Amino acid sequence: MDTDYVHGYSAEEQQRLLDQAGALVDLLHVDTAYPAGALVLEAGCGVGAQTVTLARRSPEATIVSIDVSAESLAAARARARDAALPNVTFARTDLYAPPFAPRTFDHVFVCFVLEHLRDPAAALGVLRRLLRPGGTITVFEGDHGPTVFHPESEAARRAIACQVELQRRAGGDAMIGRRLYPLLAGAGFADVRVSPRMVYVDASRPALVDAFTRRTFTAMIEGVRAPAIAAGLIDADAFDEGVRALRRTAEDDGVFCYTFFKGVATG
Amino acid sequence: MDTDYVHGYSAEEQQRLLDQAGALVDLLHVDTAYPAGALVLEAGCGVGAQTVTLARRSPEATIVSIDVSAESLAAARARARDAALPNVTFARTDLYAPPFAPRTFDHVFVCFVLEHLRDPAAALGVLRRLLRPGGTITVFEGDHGPTVFHPESEAARRAIACQVELQRRAGGDAMIGRRLYPLLAGAGFADVRVSPRMVYVDASRPALVDAFTRRTFTAMIEGVRAPAIAAGLIDADAFDEGVRALRRTAEDDGVFCYTFFKGVATG
Numbered sequence: 001m002d003t004d005y006v007h008g009y010s011a012e013e014q015q016r017l018l019d020q021a022g023a024l025v026d027l028l029h030v031d032t033a034y035p036a037g038a039l040v041l042e043a044g045c046g047v048g049a050q051t052v053t054l055a056r057r058s059p060e061a062t063i064v065s066i067d068v069s070a071e072s073l074a075a076a077r078a079r080a081r082d083a084a085l086p087n088v089t090f091a092r093t094d095l096y097a098p099p100f101a102p103r104t105f106d107h108v109f110v111c112f113v114l115e116h117l118r119d120p121a122a123a124l125g126v127l128r129r130l131l132r133p134g135g136t137i138t139v140f141e142g143d144h145g146p147t148v149f150h151p152e153s154e155a156a157r158r159a160i161a162c163q164v165e166l167q168r169r170a171g172g173d174a175m176i177g178r179r180l181y182p183l184l185a186g187a188g189f190a191d192v193r194v195s196p197r198m199v200y201v202d203a204s205r206p207a208l209v210d211a212f213t214r215r216t217f218t219a220m221i222e223g224v225r226a227p228a229i230a231a232g233l234i235d236a237d238a239f240d241e242g243v244r245a246l247r248r249t250a251e252d253d254g255v256f257c258y259t260f261f262k263g264v265a266t267g
Numbered sequence: 268m269d270t271d272y273v274h275g276y277s278a279e280e281q282q283r284l285l286d287q288a289g290a291l292v293d294l295l296h297v298d299t300a301y302p303a304g305a306l307v308l309e310a311g312c313g314v315g316a317q318t319v320t321l322a323r324r325s326p327e328a329t330i331v332s333i334d335v336s337a338e339s340l341a342a343a344r345a346r347a348r349d350a351a352l353p354n355v356t357f358a359r360t361d362l363y364a365p366p367f368a369p370r371t372f373d374h375v376f377v378c379f380v381l382e383h384l385r386d387p388a389a390a391l392g393v394l395r396r397l398l399r400p401g402g403t404i405t406v407f408e409g410d411h412g413p414t415v416f417h418p419e420s421e422a423a424r425r426a427i428a429c430q431v432e433l434q435r436r437a438g439g440d441a442m443i444g445r446r447l448y449p450l451l452a453g454a455g456f457a458d459v460r461v462s463p464r465m466v467y468v469d470a471s472r473p474a475l476v477d478a479f480t481r482r483t484f485t486a487m488i489e490g491v492r493a494p495a496i497a498a499g500l501i502d503a504d505a506f507d508e509g510v511r512a513l514r515r516t517a518e519d520d521g522v523f524c525y526t527f528f529k530g531v532a533t534g
Binding site: 143145146147148150152178179181182186192194195198200202203204253254255257259261 | 410412413414415416417419442445446448449452453459460461462463465467469470471520521522524526528
């Protein structure tokens with residue numbers, strides 16, 4: 001169980017996760033839908049940022065969404081209630097020891113979760129045992145490594161490195177996206193197929209400039225300002241310079257790119 | 268005119284460019300085709316690695332392919348002859364001062380050229396003036412920045428950095444991909460649309476492991492071994508360690524990702 005969730009549990013962070021989910025719906029969910037009657041485990045649903053989309057896109061599937069945080073689950077439940085989703089149920093449980101019998105689920109969905117785990121390989125092993133024969137797992141994870149922007153900025157890179165380091169100290173890996181293939185194959189999954197999903201943002205896509213560059217990525221980095229300074233990773237001026245440089249990439253001649261990876265495999 | 272072409276003009280390098288073109292045809296050309304009767308300028312055709320695909324995909328367009336290197340043009344002409352392409356003609360000319368009247372071409376195609384130019388903005392200005400009203404420009408460029416791989420390796424990053432630095436010293440920019448939007452918009456083009464094309468390679472795609480990870484990217488880095496050592500950027504052992512680390516990413520649990528950017532705009 002990881003309690004040092006790097007992004008924190010603040011209201012601002014919850015809004016950021018929801019903004020992110022909105023901006024990324026097409027990119028991440030466009031080819032994710034489950035058939036009528038399918039029983040789907042959403043492992044690590046957090047505040048439900050993906051749950052609503054998942055449930056809406058598969059209205060005749062049944063979604064069981066689990067998370068270790070009671071506070072996050074409460075937020076997820078409220079969102080599901082507001083969205084009047086009839087096909088989602090929630091349960092508080094540790095991802096490493098879920099209270100379900102082997103071969104319970106037709107499919108497993110995992111989004112932005114492995115990056116926070118101390119032992120993602122073990123978690124995938126647990127999830128694989130929950131799958132019925134022929135069932136699939138779908139995993140989305142980001143990777144800070146391919147992040148590029150214009151204008152280039154060492155200050156921005158230093159601020160981003162603080163988030164990477166804090167996540168590492170909490171047992172996670174902000175560069176896990178590139179590892180989906182070896183992680184899934186190593187956990188015994190078959191037919192592993194991974195595809196990258198780069199979010200490319202320039203001024204020709206103003207909604208994405210706002211929703212992704214500003215309110216998703218830059219906001220995520222801003223969110224580690226206090227812990228990064230407290231941990232002695234950076235001083236306030238240097239951090240703020242980095243955030244300004246990230247904001248600069250949202251101007252009219254700026255460009256920002258971030259990459260997610262989607263992995264699909266059978267159990 | 269840039270004579271310090273970072274990749275060199277060797278036979279091995281010509282083969283690498285052709286391997287690369289083969290591996291990337293789908294990724295780069297899938298949405299590039301010109302209608303019957305169109306007059307298309309391929310600016311900087313080099314050894315013709317893209318020319319054959321370009322001409323075959325637009326069999327009723329007329330392609331005029333130019334390059335500054337007589338040696339490259341000879342290779343390109345031989346390839347076009349071998350491929351029995353009836354719709355391509357070649358001309359040796361400087362990209363900055365082509366001998367064509369303004370508004371001569373319906374479309375311009377530029378692939379892996381701007382990265383080698385000292386003044387890509389000026390080159391785009393020249394090309395824009397060659398376009399008829401409403402004509403389009405299509406530009407492909409790579410960017411080493413988003414390159415990630417597994418296993419991660421500092422040695423590999425140092426070897427890659429040699430290629431970036433040599434290209435910079437030759438007046439080029441191995442990170443130009445991310446700048447296509449500001450470059451095209453700044454040169455006066457309208458309706459600029461840029462999309463990233465990430466080449467993602469793992470063991471589930473063995474042909475791409477060979478064609479891209481080994482024979483395109485790793486071979487490109489290996490190609491700067493002698494000049495990198497001669498320039499004092501790295502010693503032989505460190506360089507070779509980096510190349511071994513890149514080759515390691517082509518093994519069964521390895522992953523390699525490289526990103527190209529495609530820009531399309533109207534003149």
